[in-house]
Amino acid sequence: MLLSVVLAQIFGIYFLLMAIVMVTQPRRFKDLVSHLQSDNNAVFLASLLSCFLGITLVVVHTYWAWNWRLLITCIAWLTLIKSLLWLAMPDFMLSLAQKMYSGKAYYVGIVIMTIIGIFLLYHGYNFMLNSSTVVIEVS
Numbered sequence: 001m002l003l004s005v006v007l008a009q010i011f012g013i014y015f016l017l018m019a020i021v022m023v024t025q026p027r028r029f030k031d032l033v034s035h036l037q038s039d040n041n042a043v044f045l046a047s048l049l050s051c052f053l054g055i056t057l058v059v060v061h062t063y064w065a066w067n068w069r070l071l072i073t074c075i076a077w078l079t080l081i082k083s084l085l086w087l088a089m090p091d092f093m094l095s096l097a098q099k100m101y102s103g104k105a106y107y108v109g110i111v112i113m114t115i116i117g118i119f120l121l122y123h124g125y126n127f128m129l130n131s132s133t134v135v136i137e138v139s
Contacts, residue, residue, distance in 0.1 A: 004069045008124030015117030033101040038090035047086035054080025068123045
């Protein structure tokens with residue numbers, strides 16, 4: 001449970017900060033995606049690092065209970081799947097990213113990230129505030 005709480009705090013902060021940055025600097029993100037090339041070494045390296053992160057998250061956090069922790073599991077699996085798609089089909093993923101970062105889809109993504117961020121922050125910090133016991137894990 002403690003791992004879920006920590007991951008909820010980390011992902012909550014990340015999603016909320018990314019949403020704020022994407023609202024305040026939309027041109028920067030749109031320019032970044034429009035200048036990407038599928039054969040770029042940076043895209044390949046970012047995909048490898050994201051794949052490592054996805055594998056790590058899937059291994060350490062796979063809870064399929066129907067509660068807030070399921071969202072963290074889904075984020076882990078989506079991270080892994082997305083990175084594998086970038087490695088296997090970079091041209092397709094680049095065209096998809098360019099469509100997502102243009103028009104209304106960009107702002108819909110920001111709203112979704114904001115909602116997920118607030119939801120995870122609520123569960124990550126609400127647990128800590130309402131917990132009357134201190135949990136210490138020793139490996």
